[in-house]
Amino acid sequence: MKSTLLSLLAAAAFAQPPQNLDFENGDLTNWKSLIRENGEWLYTEPLPNRHEVVTGIDDNWIGGVQTVEQYSAKVGNDTPGQAEAIEYYVESDNDSFLLYHYSAVLDDPWHWDAERPRLEVSLTANGKLLHECHLQRIEMTDSLGPLETQVINNRKIRFSERRAGILDPGQPGNFTLRFATFDCGLGGHFGYAYLDAALLPKIQTVPFCTSDPIELSAPHGFRSYHWSTGETTASVRVKPQDGTTYKCEVVPDFGCPAILFFQLVKSGPEECRQMMHFFTPNADGYNDRWNPPWEKGDQRCLITNRNGMIVKLLLPQESWDGQIDNQPAPQDDYWFQLISSGNVRTGHFALKR
Numbered sequence: 001m002k003s004t005l006l007s008l009l010a011a012a013a014f015a016q017p018p019q020n021l022d023f024e025n026g027d028l029t030n031w032k033s034l035i036r037e038n039g040e041w042l043y044t045e046p047l048p049n050r051h052e053v054v055t056g057i058d059d060n061w062i063g064g065v066q067t068v069e070q071y072s073a074k075v076g077n078d079t080p081g082q083a084e085a086i087e088y089y090v091e092s093d094n095d096s097f098l099l100y101h102y103s104a105v106l107d108d109p110w111h112w113d114a115e116r117p118r119l120e121v122s123l124t125a126n127g128k129l130l131h132e133c134h135l136q137r138i139e140m141t142d143s144l145g146p147l148e149t150q151v152i153n154n155r156k157i158r159f160s161e162r163r164a165g166i167l168d169p170g171q172p173g174n175f176t177l178r179f180a181t182f183d184c185g186l187g188g189h190f191g192y193a194y195l196d197a198a199l200l201p202k203i204q205t206v207p208f209c210t211s212d213p214i215e216l217s218a219p220h221g222f223r224s225y226h227w228s229t230g231e232t233t234a235s236v237r238v239k240p241q242d243g244t245t246y247k248c249e250v251v252p253d254f255g256c257p258a259i260l261f262f263q264l265v266k267s268g269p270e271e272c273r274q275m276m277h278f279f280t281p282n283a284d285g286y287n288d289r290w291n292p293p294w295e296k297g298d299q300r301c302l303i304t305n306r307n308g309m310i311v312k313l314l315l316p317q318e319s320w321d322g323q324i325d326n327q328p329a330p331q332d333d334y335w336f337q338l339i340s341s342g343n344v345r346t347g348h349f350a351l352k353r
Helices: 269-274
Strands: 032-037 040-044 051-054 072-075 083-092 096-108 118-125 135-138 148-152 155-167 173-182 191-201 203-208 214-217 224-227 235-238 245-251 258-266 298-304 310-314 332-340 343-351
Touching (some): 072 083, 096 173, 118 155, 118 191, 173 191, 235 245
Parallel strands (some): 203 258
Antiparallel strands (some): 032 083, 083 173, 096 191, 118 135, 118 173, 148 155, 332 343
Protein backbone atom coordinates (compact mmCIF):
# COMPACT_ATOMS: atom_id res chain seq x y z
CA MET A 1 0.00 0.00 0.00
CA LYS A 2 1.29 3.43 -0.63
CA SER A 3 4.50 4.91 0.35
CA THR A 4 3.74 1.59 1.24
CA LEU A 5 0.37 1.86 2.91
CA LEU A 6 -0.75 -1.70 3.50
CA SER A 7 -4.07 -3.11 2.38
CA LEU A 8 -5.14 -5.66 4.89
CA LEU A 9 -8.22 -6.86 3.05
CA ALA A 10 -6.21 -9.61 1.39
CA ALA A 11 -6.80 -13.33 1.16
CA ALA A 12 -4.23 -15.59 2.75
CA ALA A 13 -3.59 -19.24 3.39
CA PHE A 14 -6.97 -20.81 3.94
CA ALA A 15 -7.13 -24.46 2.93
CA GLN A 16 -9.51 -23.63 0.08
CA PRO A 17 -9.41 -20.04 -1.26
CA PRO A 18 -12.93 -18.74 -0.54
CA GLN A 19 -14.86 -17.71 -3.63
CA ASN A 20 -17.23 -14.73 -3.33
CA LEU A 21 -16.68 -14.36 0.41
CA ASP A 22 -16.63 -10.62 -0.30
CA PHE A 23 -19.77 -10.63 -2.53
CA GLU A 24 -17.73 -9.20 -5.41
CA ASN A 25 -19.59 -11.47 -7.85
CA GLY A 26 -22.50 -9.15 -7.16
CA ASP A 27 -24.62 -12.00 -5.79
CA LEU A 28 -24.84 -14.57 -2.98
CA THR A 29 -23.01 -17.38 -4.77
CA ASN A 30 -21.55 -19.83 -2.20
CA TRP A 31 -23.56 -18.23 0.61
CA LYS A 32 -26.54 -19.99 2.17
CA SER A 33 -29.69 -18.08 3.16
CA LEU A 34 -31.82 -18.72 6.23
CA ILE A 35 -34.97 -17.44 7.91
CA ARG A 36 -36.14 -18.02 11.46
CA GLU A 37 -39.61 -19.41 12.09
CA ASN A 38 -41.02 -20.68 15.36
CA GLY A 39 -37.63 -20.39 17.01
CA GLU A 40 -35.84 -22.52 14.38
CA TRP A 41 -33.46 -21.55 11.56
CA LEU A 42 -34.58 -22.87 8.17
CA TYR A 43 -32.52 -22.88 4.96
CA THR A 44 -34.13 -21.22 1.97
CA GLU A 45 -33.36 -19.71 -1.40
CA PRO A 46 -32.40 -16.01 -1.11
CA LEU A 47 -35.63 -14.09 -0.55
CA PRO A 48 -36.21 -10.65 -2.11
CA ASN A 49 -35.70 -7.80 0.35
CA ARG A 50 -34.41 -10.26 3.00
CA HIS A 51 -31.20 -11.68 1.51
CA GLU A 52 -29.69 -9.61 -1.29
CA VAL A 53 -26.55 -7.90 -2.56
CA VAL A 54 -26.63 -4.13 -3.02
CA THR A 55 -24.19 -1.40 -4.05
CA GLY A 56 -23.77 2.33 -3.52
CA ILE A 57 -26.11 4.29 -1.26
CA ASP A 58 -29.08 2.16 -0.29
CA ASP A 59 -32.49 3.69 0.37
CA ASN A 60 -33.71 3.26 3.93
CA TRP A 61 -35.25 5.00 6.89
CA ILE A 62 -32.43 7.46 7.48
CA GLY A 63 -32.14 8.70 3.91
CA GLY A 64 -29.41 6.40 2.69
CA VAL A 65 -26.62 4.35 4.27
CA GLN A 66 -23.29 3.86 2.52
CA THR A 67 -22.89 0.17 1.81
CA VAL A 68 -19.64 -1.13 3.25
CA GLU A 69 -17.88 -2.06 -0.03
CA GLN A 70 -18.57 -1.95 -3.77
CA TYR A 71 -20.90 -4.90 -3.22
CA SER A 72 -22.42 -5.62 0.18
CA ALA A 73 -24.93 -8.13 1.46
CA LYS A 74 -28.08 -6.63 2.90
CA VAL A 75 -29.62 -8.94 5.49
CA GLY A 76 -33.08 -8.06 6.82
CA ASN A 77 -35.42 -5.15 6.12
CA ASP A 78 -37.75 -2.69 7.84
CA THR A 79 -40.65 -5.14 8.21
CA PRO A 80 -40.85 -6.04 11.95
CA GLY A 81 -41.20 -9.53 13.32
CA GLN A 82 -38.56 -11.29 11.19
CA ALA A 83 -35.08 -12.76 11.47
CA GLU A 84 -32.74 -13.55 8.57
CA ALA A 85 -29.24 -14.91 8.17
CA ILE A 86 -26.61 -15.80 5.59
CA GLU A 87 -23.70 -18.16 6.16
CA TYR A 88 -20.48 -19.25 4.48
CA TYR A 89 -18.43 -22.43 4.92
CA VAL A 90 -14.66 -21.96 5.18
CA GLU A 91 -11.71 -24.30 5.69
CA SER A 92 -9.09 -22.55 7.81
CA ASP A 93 -5.36 -23.18 8.17
CA ASN A 94 -5.42 -20.60 11.00
CA ASP A 95 -3.09 -18.24 9.11
CA SER A 96 -5.77 -15.56 8.69
CA PHE A 97 -8.45 -13.70 10.57
CA LEU A 98 -11.96 -13.27 9.23
CA LEU A 99 -12.50 -9.54 8.92
CA TYR A 100 -15.96 -8.08 8.44
CA HIS A 101 -17.44 -4.62 8.03
CA TYR A 102 -21.01 -3.66 8.73
CA SER A 103 -23.45 -0.79 8.61
CA ALA A 104 -26.41 -1.47 10.90
CA VAL A 105 -29.84 0.20 11.07
CA LEU A 106 -31.76 -0.72 14.21
CA ASP A 107 -35.16 0.50 15.41
CA ASP A 108 -34.78 1.16 19.16
CA PRO A 109 -37.88 0.00 21.05
CA TRP A 110 -36.62 0.91 24.56
CA HIS A 111 -36.96 -2.75 25.55
CA TRP A 112 -34.60 -4.93 27.53
CA ASP A 113 -31.38 -5.73 25.68
CA ALA A 114 -32.49 -9.30 24.87
CA GLU A 115 -35.56 -7.94 23.09
CA ARG A 116 -33.84 -5.21 21.05
CA PRO A 117 -33.19 -5.56 17.29
CA ARG A 118 -29.60 -6.67 16.72
CA LEU A 119 -26.97 -8.11 14.41
CA GLU A 120 -25.19 -11.29 15.48
CA VAL A 121 -21.95 -12.54 13.90
CA SER A 122 -20.81 -16.07 14.71
CA LEU A 123 -18.12 -18.57 13.78
CA THR A 124 -18.92 -22.20 14.57
CA ALA A 125 -17.38 -25.62 14.03
CA ASN A 126 -19.89 -28.45 13.65
CA GLY A 127 -22.55 -26.12 15.00
CA LYS A 128 -20.63 -25.28 18.18
CA LEU A 129 -18.82 -22.17 19.36
CA LEU A 130 -15.18 -22.93 20.18
CA HIS A 131 -14.59 -19.64 21.99
CA GLU A 132 -16.72 -16.89 23.50
CA CYS A 133 -15.17 -14.45 21.00
CA HIS A 134 -16.78 -16.44 18.16
CA LEU A 135 -20.20 -14.91 18.95
CA GLN A 136 -20.38 -11.16 18.53
CA ARG A 137 -23.64 -9.37 19.28
CA ILE A 138 -24.02 -5.89 17.79
CA GLU A 139 -26.79 -3.78 19.26
CA MET A 140 -27.14 -0.03 19.34
CA THR A 141 -27.62 0.90 22.99
CA ASP A 142 -26.54 4.09 24.70
CA SER A 143 -23.58 2.32 26.30
CA LEU A 144 -22.38 0.14 23.42
CA GLY A 145 -20.65 1.28 20.29
CA PRO A 146 -20.59 4.52 18.29
CA LEU A 147 -23.98 5.35 16.93
CA GLU A 148 -26.08 8.08 15.47
CA THR A 149 -29.76 8.56 16.12
CA GLN A 150 -32.66 9.98 14.16
CA VAL A 151 -36.24 10.23 15.34
CA ILE A 152 -38.55 9.49 12.42
CA ASN A 153 -42.33 9.21 12.82
CA ASN A 154 -41.81 8.99 16.59
CA ARG A 155 -39.46 6.03 16.13
CA LYS A 156 -35.90 6.15 17.42
CA ILE A 157 -33.69 4.82 14.61
CA ARG A 158 -30.10 4.08 15.56
CA PHE A 159 -27.43 3.42 12.95
CA SER A 160 -23.71 2.83 12.71
CA GLU A 161 -21.87 3.05 9.39
CA ARG A 162 -18.84 1.12 8.12
CA ARG A 163 -17.65 -0.37 11.40
CA ALA A 164 -15.25 -3.33 11.64
CA GLY A 165 -15.20 -6.63 13.49
CA ILE A 166 -12.75 -9.52 13.51
CA LEU A 167 -12.88 -13.25 14.22
CA ASP A 168 -9.91 -15.51 14.95
CA PRO A 169 -10.54 -19.20 14.13
CA GLY A 170 -7.87 -20.04 16.70
CA GLN A 171 -7.07 -23.41 15.16
CA PRO A 172 -7.14 -25.19 11.79
CA GLY A 173 -10.46 -26.70 10.83
CA ASN A 174 -13.80 -26.26 9.09
CA PHE A 175 -15.92 -23.32 10.16
CA THR A 176 -19.24 -21.66 9.35
CA LEU A 177 -19.41 -17.86 9.33
CA ARG A 178 -22.94 -16.55 9.92
CA PHE A 179 -24.42 -13.04 9.82
CA ALA A 180 -27.90 -12.89 11.38
CA THR A 181 -30.28 -9.98 11.96
CA PHE A 182 -33.07 -10.09 14.53
CA ASP A 183 -36.04 -7.79 14.84
CA CYS A 184 -37.57 -6.80 18.17
CA GLY A 185 -38.40 -9.83 20.31
CA LEU A 186 -41.93 -8.52 20.82
CA GLY A 187 -42.51 -8.15 17.09
CA GLY A 188 -42.92 -4.39 16.67
CA HIS A 189 -39.49 -3.06 15.65
CA PHE A 190 -36.99 -3.89 12.91
CA GLY A 191 -33.27 -4.32 12.36
CA TYR A 192 -31.14 -4.87 9.25
CA ALA A 193 -27.50 -4.61 8.23
CA TYR A 194 -25.13 -4.21 5.28
CA LEU A 195 -22.17 -6.58 5.43
CA ASP A 196 -18.88 -7.50 3.82
CA ALA A 197 -16.28 -10.15 4.69
CA ALA A 198 -12.66 -10.78 3.78
CA LEU A 199 -9.61 -12.74 4.86
CA LEU A 200 -6.97 -10.82 6.78
CA PRO A 201 -3.48 -12.39 7.08
CA LYS A 202 -2.28 -12.58 10.66
CA ILE A 203 1.24 -11.85 9.40
CA GLN A 204 1.37 -9.48 6.42
CA THR A 205 4.55 -9.25 4.37
CA VAL A 206 5.22 -5.64 3.35
CA PRO A 207 7.71 -5.20 0.49
CA PHE A 208 9.72 -2.00 0.10
CA CYS A 209 12.27 -0.75 -2.39
CA THR A 210 13.89 2.38 -0.95
CA SER A 211 14.78 3.82 2.44
CA ASP A 212 11.97 6.38 2.16
CA PRO A 213 9.42 6.20 5.00
CA ILE A 214 6.53 3.85 4.29
CA GLU A 215 3.03 3.79 5.67
CA LEU A 216 1.43 0.78 7.34
CA SER A 217 -2.32 0.72 7.77
CA ALA A 218 -4.77 -1.49 9.62
CA PRO A 219 -8.35 -1.86 8.30
CA HIS A 220 -10.70 1.06 8.85
CA GLY A 221 -13.66 0.93 11.24
CA PHE A 222 -12.19 -0.28 14.54
CA ARG A 223 -12.76 1.56 17.80
CA SER A 224 -9.06 1.90 18.59
CA TYR A 225 -5.58 0.99 17.36
CA HIS A 226 -2.45 0.30 19.44
CA TRP A 227 0.84 0.02 17.51
CA SER A 228 4.13 -1.30 18.82
CA THR A 229 5.47 2.18 17.96
CA GLY A 230 3.20 3.66 20.62
CA GLU A 231 0.91 5.35 18.11
CA THR A 232 -2.88 5.00 18.24
CA THR A 233 -3.92 5.93 14.70
CA ALA A 234 -5.12 3.53 12.00
CA SER A 235 -1.97 4.21 9.95
CA VAL A 236 1.65 4.83 10.91
CA ARG A 237 4.74 5.88 8.96
CA VAL A 238 7.98 4.04 9.63
CA LYS A 239 11.51 4.04 8.22
CA PRO A 240 11.83 0.59 6.68
CA GLN A 241 14.51 -1.90 7.67
CA ASP A 242 14.68 -5.38 6.18
CA GLY A 243 13.29 -8.00 8.56
CA THR A 244 11.68 -5.54 10.98
CA THR A 245 8.28 -6.56 12.34
CA TYR A 246 5.61 -4.18 13.65
CA LYS A 247 2.40 -5.12 15.37
CA CYS A 248 -0.96 -3.42 15.82
CA GLU A 249 -3.74 -4.38 18.21
CA VAL A 250 -7.15 -3.55 16.72
CA VAL A 251 -10.08 -3.20 19.11
CA PRO A 252 -13.63 -3.43 17.68
CA ASP A 253 -16.77 -1.88 19.15
CA PHE A 254 -18.10 -5.38 19.83
CA GLY A 255 -16.25 -8.65 20.24
CA CYS A 256 -12.59 -9.34 20.98
CA PRO A 257 -9.42 -7.51 19.90
CA ALA A 258 -6.78 -9.01 17.61
CA ILE A 259 -3.09 -8.38 16.95
CA LEU A 260 -1.86 -7.88 13.38
CA PHE A 261 1.79 -8.31 12.40
CA PHE A 262 3.58 -6.44 9.60
CA GLN A 263 6.87 -7.93 8.41
CA LEU A 264 9.03 -5.64 6.25
CA VAL A 265 11.00 -7.26 3.43
CA LYS A 266 13.41 -5.50 1.05
CA SER A 267 12.40 -6.29 -2.54
CA GLY A 268 14.91 -7.26 -5.20
CA PRO A 269 15.77 -5.04 -8.20
CA GLU A 270 13.49 -6.90 -10.62
CA GLU A 271 10.50 -6.78 -8.30
CA CYS A 272 11.05 -3.08 -7.65
CA ARG A 273 11.34 -2.40 -11.35
CA GLN A 274 7.93 -3.95 -11.95
CA MET A 275 6.26 -1.84 -9.30
CA MET A 276 4.70 1.24 -10.79
CA HIS A 277 4.66 3.83 -8.04
CA PHE A 278 2.57 6.60 -9.63
CA PHE A 279 0.66 7.75 -12.67
CA THR A 280 -0.55 11.16 -13.88
CA PRO A 281 -3.97 11.05 -15.61
CA ASN A 282 -3.82 14.59 -16.99
CA ALA A 283 -4.47 13.71 -20.67
CA ASP A 284 -1.00 14.71 -21.82
CA GLY A 285 -0.48 11.33 -23.43
CA TYR A 286 2.26 10.31 -21.00
CA ASN A 287 1.70 7.96 -18.05
CA ASP A 288 -2.05 8.64 -18.14
CA ARG A 289 -3.15 5.16 -17.04
CA TRP A 290 -2.14 2.83 -14.23
CA ASN A 291 -1.35 -0.67 -15.45
CA PRO A 292 -1.34 -3.45 -12.85
CA PRO A 293 1.64 -5.83 -12.96
CA TRP A 294 -0.54 -8.62 -14.38
CA GLU A 295 0.77 -12.18 -14.31
CA LYS A 296 -0.56 -15.35 -15.91
CA GLY A 297 -3.49 -16.70 -13.90
CA ASP A 298 -4.54 -13.37 -12.39
CA GLN A 299 -8.33 -13.11 -12.28
CA ARG A 300 -8.95 -9.53 -11.19
CA CYS A 301 -7.43 -6.46 -9.58
CA LEU A 302 -9.15 -4.53 -6.78
CA ILE A 303 -8.10 -0.91 -6.25
CA THR A 304 -8.90 0.69 -2.89
CA ASN A 305 -8.45 4.15 -1.39
CA ARG A 306 -6.82 4.90 1.96
CA ASN A 307 -10.11 4.17 3.77
CA GLY A 308 -10.29 0.67 2.32
CA MET A 309 -13.16 1.52 -0.05
CA ILE A 310 -13.00 -0.32 -3.36
CA VAL A 311 -12.90 2.30 -6.13
CA LYS A 312 -12.25 0.11 -9.17
CA LEU A 313 -12.38 -3.52 -10.25
CA LEU A 314 -10.17 -4.45 -13.21
CA LEU A 315 -10.20 -7.64 -15.24
CA PRO A 316 -7.03 -9.17 -16.72
CA GLN A 317 -5.00 -6.77 -18.89
CA GLU A 318 -7.29 -3.82 -18.13
CA SER A 319 -5.85 -0.55 -16.81
CA TRP A 320 -7.24 2.37 -14.78
CA ASP A 321 -7.77 5.85 -16.18
CA GLY A 322 -8.05 7.52 -12.78
CA GLN A 323 -11.83 7.92 -12.92
CA ILE A 324 -14.36 6.93 -10.23
CA ASP A 325 -17.95 6.83 -11.50
CA ASN A 326 -16.89 9.01 -14.47
CA GLN A 327 -15.41 11.64 -12.17
CA PRO A 328 -11.68 12.33 -11.65
CA ALA A 329 -10.36 10.46 -8.63
CA PRO A 330 -8.61 12.70 -6.09
CA GLN A 331 -4.84 12.94 -5.99
CA ASP A 332 -3.95 10.44 -3.30
CA ASP A 333 -2.40 7.09 -2.48
CA TYR A 334 -4.15 3.92 -3.67
CA TRP A 335 -3.63 0.22 -3.04
CA PHE A 336 -4.23 -2.84 -5.13
CA GLN A 337 -4.85 -6.55 -4.73
CA LEU A 338 -4.06 -8.83 -7.67
CA ILE A 339 -6.14 -11.96 -7.13
CA SER A 340 -5.54 -15.37 -8.65
CA SER A 341 -6.63 -18.83 -7.61
CA GLY A 342 -5.17 -19.37 -4.16
CA ASN A 343 -2.98 -16.25 -4.13
CA VAL A 344 -3.23 -12.49 -3.56
CA ARG A 345 -0.45 -10.01 -4.33
CA THR A 346 -0.71 -6.52 -2.87
CA GLY A 347 0.97 -3.23 -3.60
CA HIS A 348 0.48 0.51 -3.73
CA PHE A 349 0.80 3.48 -6.07
CA ALA A 350 0.06 7.19 -6.16
CA LEU A 351 -2.22 9.24 -8.39
CA LYS A 352 -0.70 12.66 -9.09
CA ARG A 353 -2.32 15.58 -10.89
